[in-house]
Amino acid sequence: MRVHFIAIGGSIMHNLAITLQQKGYNVSGSDDHIYEPASSNLKKFDLLPEEFGWHPEKITKDINAVILGMHARKDNPELLKAKQLGLKIYSFPEYVYSQTKNKQRIVVAGSHGKTTVSSMIIHVLSYWNIECDYLVGAALKGIERPVKLTESAPVVILEGDEYMSSPLDLRPKFLNYHHHIGVITGIAWDHVNVYPKYEDYEKQFELFIEESPKAGVLIYSTDDKVLKKLVKKSTISGDVDVIPYEKMKSKLKDGTTFLTGGSVNTATKVFGEHNLQNMTAAMEVCKRLNVSKDEFIEAIATFEGAALRMQLVKDLGTTKVFRDFAHAPSKVKATVNALAKQYEKKDVVACLELHTFSSLTSTFLSEYAKTLKEADIPLVYFNPKVVENKGLEKITADDIYKAFDQKNVEVFTDEKALYQRLKEIDWENKNLLLMSSGQFNKMPIDELVEFIASK
Incomplete structure (x- = not known):
């Protein structure tokens, strides 16, 4: 399998490229500039382009998939060559979906907290040796890189961004993952370059809710009034299991937060009202993966947070x-x-x-x-x-x-x-x-x- 990345230097793009190479794929890529840590990571795996810039001569008929990053423009020379040759062109969320069609897909969306919730789920599953694949937007202690795609894992955890998928696909990334279990942590206007009106931004989460499949699960924060309104007025099937959640019960003593909802009070390494809400969202997902509440609390007590998240x-x-x-x-x-x-x-x-x-x-x-x-x-x-x-x-x-x-x-x-x-x-x-x-x-x-x- 030969795969070429247009704009390989992106945070997720370069990690996906490394992951595919480790699966045995023939991987190449281009970019007009690559910053750290992507530059060093790509160099380590001999994937760093020899020179920056766009080189349409790299695009040949034997390429099975072209993965297009957001950094590229519609008139990118490599993209135009790929179109000319009739090659299959994916945004990275489309390509990730193609790799995970046969897995149970858990997509965590929301204006805030999605990285932390995704990381919490991954941490708890890892703690209990439950195999999973994942794509998350931050480094996590004990995990080599934030993208993992295997043939064997039955479930995948996907951080679902509301930003558009590619210059050719203006849909939000989270719609291209097609969730079985969907989580929404909250809605607060962002990405005004793509959604100049708040109503446009809110609409994307309405679409995510409506995408919930028959016999699927939708988990959402009841602290968000807008989100509650969208769920209430949605036309999703009555067969969708709709799970509202609130923050985890806790008490604060001498600068340490203790979870009080389990069979014993348990000290945690992360804190804050928002993280207590994130914990409950993660717990509701883990319950559906056969992790009990007490098992979740035991595991989450060892969670030190995702990189650059408090x-x-x-x-x-x-x-x-x-x-x-x-x-x-x-x-x-x-x-x-x-x-x-x-x-x-x-x-x-x-x-x-x-x-x-x-x-x-x-x-x-x-x-x-x-x-x-x-x-x-x-x-x-x-x-x-x-x-x-x-x-x-x-x-x-x-x-x-x-x-x-x-x-x-x-x-x-x-x-x-x-x-x-x-x-x-x-x-x-x-x-x-x-x-x-x-x-x-x-x-x-x-x-x-x-x-x-x-x-």
Whole structure:
């Protein structure tokens, strides 16, 4: 089987390429630029293109499948050549579905929490030696890479993104997986470059609900009023098992969260209202895979979280440093609130980078109002060059102040100034939370942590 990737450097794309090579496929790929860690990962498996750019001469009749990444454009030279030759062209979710047609497909969707819920399910199944395949958007301790596709696993866990599938397929990725068990964690407007109106965004989840098959399962959060409304008005078959869920029962003692819903109280390594909801969603899935509640709680107690999802990167005693992928307003608010509640005797220094298309769009900024309310020192950074490179309308520091609607918010457009401000803080009994889907323009975070530790 010969497979070629157009835009092989993507986070999921490069991991899928490695996975297919390990299955014995003949894999090739192209991209106009590849960043770390994809570059090193591809090089390790001799899949890194010899030179960047698009090379239509690579596209030949013997290719069985062309997998098209979102980074490519409709007029990509390799794509045009593949069309000319009549080759089979897939988006990556379409291709993953083709590899998992004979498996029970569990798709976790939602504006927030889908990576964590997927990771929790994978962790619990692994703990109990239940074989499964998966595709998830983050690294997970004990798992070599976030994509696994085998011939033997009877079930696959798929993180279902609502972003469009490819330049040729504008449907959200999660619709191309065709779930048997579907999970929706909640709905909060995002991806305004694709869904400029909230109603357009909401519609995608309505379609996901309606896709629930006869004798399938739909698991959804009852804390989300919009989601409850969509489920109630849906026309899904009465044979679909509809499972509402709430947060896991717990108590907080001395900075540790204990689950109280099992036969014994059990300490957990993750915390926050949002993660307690994520746990219940994961448990409802695992129940349908013959994992009992007590078995689930025993396993989830050892779950340390997915990479960059409230990840403790350094414990300095009186100060803890966390990193989180949070960038959408709902994620930012949930993450800050969780840290403030978990360590109520310590101040929260919340440092947020606005990096995504949505977060840097002037008409969307008001969605961030009061999201940093529980932070004692709220810091917001954005790079004007990123705004320009994305072709967006110029925004100013004053726009950020107005949008966040908090008198104590500090706004930075220079990462060096932000770095200096962080160094000036008295870190006694304060926790640092760094939130971004980017890298703060390569601000030396490791050096900052070492500096804090030296104080």
